[in-house]
Structures are given as C-alpha cells and as structure tokens.
Amino acid sequence: MSRYVVIYVIVLGWIVTAQARELEVGSQRAVTSLKEALKIAQDGDILCVDPGTYTPDTVLIIDKSIKLYAQGEVHIKAAEGQGIFEIRADSVSIVGFHLSDVGRSYIKDLSAIWVDYSKHFEISHNKILNCFFGVFCTKSSNGIIRHNVVKSNAEEEHSSANAIHLWYCKKIRIENNLAQQHRDGIYLEFVDSSVIRYNVSTQNLRYGLHFMFSHNNEYAYNVFKTNGSGVAVMFSRHITMHKNHFLNNWGDAAYGLLIKEIYDATLSDNLFYKNTTGVFAEGSSRVAMKDNVFDSNGWAIKMRGNSAKNEISYNSFVGNSFDIATEAKKEENLYHHNYWDDYSGYDLDRDGVGDVPHRPVNLFSYLVSRVDESILLLRSSFVQVLNMAEKVTPALTPVSLVDEQPLMRSPH
Amino acid sequence: MLKVFKYSFLDLMRNRWTLGYFLFFAFSTFGLLYLSGDSSKVVISTMNIIILLVPLVSLIYGQMYLYQVRDYVEILLAQPISRQAIFGGYYLALASALSISLLLGLCIPILIVQPEGFVANGWLSLLAISAILTFVFIGIACNLVLRFDNRLKGFGVGLFVWLFLAIIYDGLILVVMLLFENYPLENASLILTLLNPIDAGRVLLIFQLDYSALMGFTGAVFAKFFGTLVGSVVLTFGFGMWLFIPLMQLMRKAKRKDF
Numbered sequence: 001m002s003r004y005v006v007i008y009v010i011v012l013g014w015i016v017t018a019q020a021r022e023l024e025v026g027s028q029r030a031v032t033s034l035k036e037a038l039k040i041a042q043d044g045d046i047l048c049v050d051p052g053t054y055t056p057d058t059v060l061i062i063d064k065s066i067k068l069y070a071q072g073e074v075h076i077k078a079a080e081g082q083g084i085f086e087i088r089a090d091s092v093s094i095v096g097f098h099l100s101d102v103g104r105s106y107i108k109d110l111s112a113i114w115v116d117y118s119k120h121f122e123i124s125h126n127k128i129l130n131c132f133f134g135v136f137c138t139k140s141s142n143g144i145i146r147h148n149v150v151k152s153n154a155e156e157e158h159s160s161a162n163a164i165h166l167w168y169c170k171k172i173r174i175e176n177n178l179a180q181q182h183r184d185g186i187y188l189e190f191v192d193s194s195v196i197r198y199n200v201s202t203q204n205l206r207y208g209l210h211f212m213f214s215h216n217n218e219y220a221y222n223v224f225k226t227n228g229s230g231v232a233v234m235f236s237r238h239i240t241m242h243k244n245h246f247l248n249n250w251g252d253a254a255y256g257l258l259i260k261e262i263y264d265a266t267l268s269d270n271l272f273y274k275n276t277t278g279v280f281a282e283g284s285s286r287v288a289m290k291d292n293v294f295d296s297n298g299w300a301i302k303m304r305g306n307s308a309k310n311e312i313s314y315n316s317f318v319g320n321s322f323d324i325a326t327e328a329k330k331e332e333n334l335y336h337h338n339y340w341d342d343y344s345g346y347d348l349d350r351d352g353v354g355d356v357p358h359r360p361v362n363l364f365s366y367l368v369s370r371v372d373e374s375i376l377l378l379r380s381s382f383v384q385v386l387n388m389a390e391k392v393t394p395a396l397t398p399v400s401l402v403d404e405q406p407l408m409r410s411p412h
Numbered sequence: 413m414l415k416v417f418k419y420s421f422l423d424l425m426r427n428r429w430t431l432g433y434f435l436f437f438a439f440s441t442f443g444l445l446y447l448s449g450d451s452s453k454v455v456i457s458t459m460n461i462i463i464l465l466v467p468l469v470s471l472i473y474g475q476m477y478l479y480q481v482r483d484y485v486e487i488l489l490a491q492p493i494s495r496q497a498i499f500g501g502y503y504l505a506l507a508s509a510l511s512i513s514l515l516l517g518l519c520i521p522i523l524i525v526q527p528e529g530f531v532a533n534g535w536l537s538l539l540a541i542s543a544i545l546t547f548v549f550i551g552i553a554c555n556l557v558l559r560f561d562n563r564l565k566g567f568g569v570g571l572f573v574w575l576f577l578a579i580i581y582d583g584l585i586l587v588v589m590l591l592f593e594n595y596p597l598e599n600a601s602l603i604l605t606l607l608n609p610i611d612a613g614r615v616l617l618i619f620q621l622d623y624s625a626l627m628g629f630t631g632a633v634f635a636k637f638f639g640t641l642v643g644s645v646v647l648t649f650g651f652g653m654w655l656f657i658p659l660m661q662l663m664r665k666a667k668r669k670d671f
Contacts, residue, residue, distance in 0.1 A: 252632050298631075319453065367586070371593045372630035373601040374586060378618055379456070380611070381464055382582035 026050025034060055034076070041066050043089075049074045049097075056084070063088045070096035078102040078112070078131070087115045093122040102131035104159055111136035111165075115143065123148060134163040134182065141170040151180045157205050162187040166194075174199060184210045185227065188217070197221050207232045208249075219244060230255040230275060239265040249275045256297065259284045266290070272297055278320070281307045290314050293412050299325050299365075308332035316410040317341060321378065322365040324401065331401035335360070339407040344391075347408045358406040361397045363390035416488070416501025424477070424509035433469060433510065437517025445521055451529030452621065455538055458518065459617050462542050463610055464578060466514065467549045471570045474506050474553030479563050486671055499554065499666040503659070507550040511543040518542070534620040541613040544651055548609050549574075551658030558665045581608050598633050606650040616647060 023045055024030075025037045034054055037047055043065045051072030059082045062068075066089075075098045078084045084099050099112040111133030115121055121143040128134045134150035137143065145164060154160030163179035165187045166172060172194040178201075179185035185201030188194070188211035200223045201208035208224035209231045211217070219241045224231050230249035233239065239262060246256035256275035259265070262284040270292045272278035278297040281287065282304040292315045294300035300320040301312070305328035316339045317323045323340060337353070338360075345356030364383045367374045377383050390397060424430055440461060444454045478485075481502070488498050518539060522530050529535065552573060560566035585604050589597055605611045619638045637643040 367590075371589045371597070373597040374589050375631055376601055376605050376611075376615055376634065377582050377586060379460065380582045380614060381460075382579045382586070385579065 020044040020046060022046045022048060024048050024050065027052060038062060038064075038066075053077065055079070059083045059086055061086045061088060062092050065089050065091040067093040068095065068097070069093075070098075073098060075100065078110075081105065081110070083110045083112065083114055083133075084131075085113045087113065087118050087121055090119040091121070092118060093124075094126065095122070096125045098127045098129070099131065100129045102133070104132045104161070106159075109133055109136055109161070109165075111161075114138075115140045118143065122146075127151075128163075133161040133165055134179070135165070137166045137169050137172065139168045140166075141172070143169070143171075144173045144175070145177065146173065146175040148177045149180075150177065150182065152182050154182050154205050157183055160205060162210075163201075163204070166191045169194065173197075178202075179204065179208075181205075184208075185224070187211070188214045190214060192216055194218075195220075199223075200225070202226055204228060209233070211236060215239075223247065224249070224256075227254075229253055230257060232258040232260070233262060234258075234260040235262075236265075237263045241265065241270065242268045243270065245271045245273070246275060246278070247271075247273050251276060255280045258282075259287065262287055267292065271295070272300070277302050280304075281310065283307060285309050287311075288313075291411070292316075293318070294323070295319055298322065302326070303328070303333060305329075310334070311336075313337045314407075314411055315339070316412045317360070318410065322362075322368070324360040325365045325369055326361060326398065326401065327369055328401075329398055331398050333401075335401065335403040336405050337407055338403050339410040339412075340403065341410075343406050343408075345406065352408055354406040354408055358403045359391060359394060359397060359401065360403060361401050362387045363397055366396050413497035413501045413504075416493070416498055417505045420481070420502055420505035421509055424505055425512075427509075429473060430509055430513050433473075434513035434517045437514055438520055441518055442521040442525070445525045451522060451526045451532075451535070454522075455534050455617070456621055459538060459614065459621075462538070462545070463614050466542050466545045467578060467610060468574050470507075470510055470546050470549035471553045471556075471574050472567070473510065474550045475557055475563075475566055475570050477506060478502065478554060478557040479566070482557075489671055495666045496663055499558075499662060503550060503554050503662065506553075507547045510550065511546045514542055514546060515539055534617055537617055537620060541617060544655070545609060545613055548651075548654045548658065551655065551662060554662050555658050555665065558662065558669055577608055577610050582611065585611075598630060602634065602637060606646060609651065609654045612647065612650050 023037055023041055025034060025047060029050065031037045035056055038060060041047060041064055045066045047066055047068045048071050049068065051074055053075040055077045057079050062085060076084055078101050081103060083102055085094060094113060102110050102112050112128045112131040113123055113135045115137040118140045119142050121140065123135055123145045125147045128148060128150045130152055135145055150163035160183040162184040163182040164174060164177060168190045170192050174186060174196045176198045181203045183204065183206050185204045185208045186196065186199065191214040193216045196219045198221045202225040204227045206228050207230065208227035212234045213236060215237045217239055221243050223245045225247040227249055231246060249256055254276045256272040256278045258280045260282045263286055265287045267287060268290045272292065272294045274296045276298045278294045278300045280302045283306045285308050287310045289312045294315060294317045296319045299322045300317050301324050303324065303326045305326065310333040312333060312335045314337050318341045340358050340360060343354060343358045345354040345358065347354050363386050441458060444457050448454055485498060522535060553570065556566050556570050560569060589601060605615050619635055
C-alpha cells in the first residue's frame with residue numbers, strides 16, 4: 001500500500017514541476033513586455049527577465065503565483081503616478097530587480113512593490129532607488145523581505161514615505177536590508193510574530209525603525225545610525241531587542257531608542273553610542289534591560305515617572321554626560337549589578353561588587369531637567385562640588401533610585 | 413620695554429618653578445594619555461585641570477614674582493625708562509613665560525603619543541584658552557600687586573578673585589537661573605557665562621566636545637550661537653575685554669602710583 005503512495009506522490013510531483021513553465025522576457029525574446037508576460041503566465045511559472053530597461057505604462061499586477069527573476073541588470077522605471085509591482089497572489093517571488101522612480105503622491109500609497117493579501121511571498125536582492133514607498137505590505141503573512149537596498153533622497157517628512165512599510169502583517173522576516181534616506185527606515189503597524197534582523201537603517205528623516213501595536217516580534221543585529229530621531233517603539237508587548245546598534249542619533253528630539261507603552265520586553269546586548277538620549281522610557285513596564293552598553297551619550301537613560309517595574313541590570317555606563325535622568329520622587333524600577341564609570345566606592349571583599357550603593361542620578365542632572373539652561377554649567381567646578389555634597393546626603397535626588405550592587409569592572 | 417621683557421623673561425625661564433609648572437603639565441598629560449589612550453577624553457580631563465589650576469597658578473606665581481622683584485623695580489624706576497615700559501615688560505615676560513611652559517607641557521606629550529589627535533578633538537582650542545587665561549590672570553596679578561603694598565592682603569585678594577571666578581560665580585549663575593526659571597533665560601545665561609573668562613573658556617571647549625548632551629533643545633540654541641559669526645564676535649569681544657581692561661588699569665595705575 002505504502003509503495004503506491006510513494007509512486008503516487010512522485011508522479012504528482014512530476015506533474016506539478018512539469019507544469020512550472022519557464023517564460024523568458026526580453027527585447028530578443030518572443031515576449032517583449034512584462035505586462036504581456038504576466039498576462040500569459042500561469043500559476044507556478046517562472047519569469048526570467050533579460051537585462052535592459054523596462055518602462056511599463058501602468059502598474060504591473062501579479063495575480064498569479066509566479067516567480068520573477070532578473071537575469072542581470074533589469075531596470076524597471078515606474079509609470080507616472082503609478083507604482084511598479086502589485087502582488088495579489090500567494091507564493092510570489094520578486095528577485096534581483098532594479099526598481100526606480102516611483103513618484104510621490106499625497107493621496108495614494110505609491111510603492112515600488114505593494115504586497116496585498118499575500119502569503120509566502122519573497123522579495124529579495126532588489127535595488128529600490130528613488131521611490132516613494134519601497135516595499136509596502138498590507139494584510140500579508142509568512143513573507144520574506146531580504147537583501148534589498150532601499151534608498152531615496154527624502155528631504156521633508158510630509159512629502160516622503162517609508163522604505164519598508166508593513167501594516168496588519170504576520171510572520172514576516174525582514175533581513176539584511178539597507179534602508180536609507182526615507183521617512184522611516186522600517187515601519188511596522190499591527191505586525192505580529194515577525195523577525196527583523198541584520199538590517200541597516202540610516203539617514204532617515206524620522207525613525208530608523210518605528211513600530212506600533214506590534215507584538216511578539218524580535219529585532220536583532222540591526223544597525224540604526226544617524227536617523228532624525230533614532231528608533232521609536234510604541235504600544236507593543238513581548239518584544240525582544242538584542243544585539244542592535246543605536247549610533248549617532250543627535251538632535252533636539254532624538255533618541256537612540258524611544259520606548260512608549262511597552263510591556264514585557266527584553267532589551268539586551270545592545271550598544272548605544274553617541275546619542276542625545278540613549279533610551280527614553282515612557283509608560284513602560286516590566287522591561288528587562290540587560291547587558292547593554294551605553295557609551296558617550298548625553299543621557300544614557302531618561303526614565304519617566306510613569307515607568308515602573310523595569311529591571312536595569314548588568315549594563316555598562318561609560319562616558320555619558322548623565323547616566324540616569326528621572327523626575328520621579330519615588331523610584332519604582334530596579335537597578336542592580338550595573339557598571340557605572342563614575343562609581344567611587346570600594347570592594348573590600350573583592351567579589352567584584354562594590355560595597356557602597358551607587359546613586360546614578362546626580363544633583364546636576366536634576367537641575368538640568370528643571371532648568372534647561374543650566375546645561376551651561378556642565379563640568380564646572382561648582383557643580384562638581386554640589387554633586388559631591390548631594391552624594392553624601394541626598395536631598396533633592398530620589399533616595400530610592402540606587403544600585404545596591406554596582407559592579408567594579410565593566411562586564412563588556 | 414623689550415630690554416625689561418628680555419631680562420625678566422630669561423630670568424623666569426631659568427626659574428625652578430617655571431620648570432616645575434612645565435613638568436607638572438607634561439607628566440599629567442602624559443599620564444592621562446597613557447591611561448585612557450583616547451585624546452578626545454584626555455582633552456576633557458585636562459580641561460578640568462586647566463580651568464582650576466591655570467588661573468590660580470598665574471595669579472599666585474605672578475604676584476609672588478612681582479613682590480619679589482619690587483626692590484629691583486624701584487631701582488629701574490630711578491632710571492630714565494618709562495613706567496609703562498617697565499610694567500609692560502614685566503607683564504609680557506610673566507605671561508609669555510608661563511604660557512610657553514604650559515603650552516610645551518601640553519603639546520609635547522600629545523605630539524609624542526598621538527600626533528594625529530593634535531589637530532582634532534579641540535586640542536587647539538584648549539591650547540588657545542589656556543594661553544588666554546594665563547594672560548588674563550597675569551594681568552590681574554599685576555594689578556593686585558600695584559594696588560596692595562601689603563603682600564598678605566594682595567595674596568588674600570588674589571585668592572578670593574580666583575575662588576570667586578572659578579567657583580562662586582557659577583553658584584551665583586545657578587541661583588539666578590533657579591530664581592528666574594519661569595523666564596526665557598537663554599540669552600541672559602549666555603551673557604552671564606561669557607562675562608567670566610573661566611566659564612567662557614569652559615563653555616567654548618564643552619561645545620566642541622560634549623556635543624551630544626548639549627544637543628537638546630537649549631543645547632541646540634547654544635550650539636547655534638557659537639557656530640555663528642555673532643557668537644565668535646561676542647566671544648572674542650569677551651576675552652578681549654578681559655585682556656584689555658586689566659592691562660589699561662595696570663598702565664593707568666603704573667603712571668600715577670607714588671612709589
């Protein structure tokens with residue numbers, strides 16, 4: 001009996017693969033235009049596109065399960081006021097294309113590739129240059145977006161769009177992409193159970209990564225560099241962020257990482273380097289910040305008073321102008337086993353943990369949060385004297401914000 | 413004036429204290445560079461030392477030297493040399509001797525350890541600021557010596573001037589800021605800061621180094637101010653006043669004083 005099943009499966013497999021035709025598109029081929037090729041293609045076909053420049057007169061709608069491969073440099077320029085590809089079927093792949101010149105629109109979300117109600121799609125190795133939206137996914141799932149380069153030359157927030165934009169999606173993998181000079185590098189809204197890894201997001205006008213109402217996602221090994229306001233994550237639960245680099249986000253309202261209304265998240269092994277504010281936490285609870293390095297930031301962590309039950313442990317604070325800033329009188333968060341470069345205690349029993357508790361909020365950071373202009377007194381001798389006095393007998397800084405077990409050496 | 417300058421300058425350069433001043437800065441900069449290895453961080457630590465020590469040493473050392481040569485000055489006054497030439501010469505000799513030993517003390521270690529970090533990271537501003545501070549406080553020292561014949565009183569006032577400008581003044585600024593925290597204070601606090609040469613030097617350097625903390629809203633306003641022409645003109649003017657007024661006062665006093 002089982003022998004028949006095996007034979008049946010083999011025959012069925014042969015039929016299916018035999019049906020997958022290979023269509024070739026190019027100026028020297030039988031089919032010269034992409035639009036025509038998409039019309040005659042059937043489910044399961046593979047479209048191989050010859051090198052050259054293609055200028056379709058309308059948006060290319062893919063409503064069959066086909067795979068598109070570029071055989072060399074295939075440039076596709078968008079028609080005026082139109083996007084380039086619209087994927088409306090499952091199991092579609094678009095691999096290796098150079099897509100460009102999708103114009104901006106204030107009414108429609110024009111994009112180089114729009115994925116709509118699709119499952120198991122793959123968008124990889126494309127170069128998407130100078131487009132309004134790069135990759136735009138709506139109500140899709142189980143897709144892969146990887147090794148794409150999405151670059152634009154956005155100048156103003158209101159007239160630009162996002163490089164990779166996901167809305168109501170599930171189980172998407174976004175890996176090894178470069179998102180540059182768009183409004184947001186990667187934007188996710190209502191996206192669950194997805195993995196965002198090894199991406200580089202840089203020089204975007206607003207956020208390198210921006211997500212809201214997106215739960216159970218993992219963000220790892222990404223680099224967010226020189227974006228207008230860093231990275232913003234809001235209104236999400238069960239987020240894992242680890243081994244990301246948040247670099248050089250300077251400016252009036254710039255953060256390495258802004259977390260707002262985030263619950264039960266893990267933030268570990270990240271590097272925050274030269275940001276105006278490393279982490280800005282507002283209304284976030286049960287966030288575990290562990291093994292992060294805060295180096296040369298203005299403020300390493302700004303913790304608003306409405307954040308509670310967060311655990312900040314085993315981090316290194318090195319060379320920041322201020323380590324912790326908070327306006328809360330009573331501290332609800334737990335700080336322990338961090339390394340503070342301005343810790344002045346001692347370790348008599350040599351177990352690596354300082355014997356004297358460390359208070360990371362100094363008087364000056366309190367003063368600066370009260371009167372902005374007092375930043376002019378940074379590193380003045382008087383302020384150092386004040387800090388010393390406050391350290392001995394805390395009067396203004398929160399007494400309960402204290403690291404009882406500060407590390408003597410940086411664990412990193 | 414050049415003759416007075418030449419002899420007192422050579423005398424000062426041979427002085428053990430000048431050598432000590434040079435060695436102190438050379439060793440501390442060497443030590444800091446050796447320990448941290450990052451010339452941009454060393455600039456901040458060195459700045460902390462400079463802002464406290466350069467005014468103090470310039471004041472005290474200048475006063476000590478001038479009180480010491482006072483008898484000799486009286487002999488010089490009996491000669492056909494103008495008073496301006498004598499005091500101008502001493503002022504220049506003291507200021508340049510101290511700045512040279514200070515600048516050498518800062519430059520030699522960085523040129524040996526990290527020559528590529530010399531132009532970057534605000535080292536040049538640090539050098540300029542330390543030289544300016546030396547000139548300013550030597551000027552004040554000369555004034556104090558001419559004003560107070562009693563050495564103890566002179567030193568006392570000198571120490572108070574240093575304490576006031578280096579520490580108390582910042583406290584007063586802070587009090588003003590807290591009293592008027594409901595008013596826009598950007599310009600007022602900037603002006604107050606620039607009125608004090610030590611603060612002006614510190615702020616100028618900080619804006620080149622600790623940029624990330626200062627890029628908040630107010631920081632952006634300040635950074636913008638220092639980046640513009642107006643900012644540099646105001647700064648130059650502020651330092652210029654601090655160099656010029658003590659010198660004018662010195663010349664006036666020197667002309668009138670009855671020895």
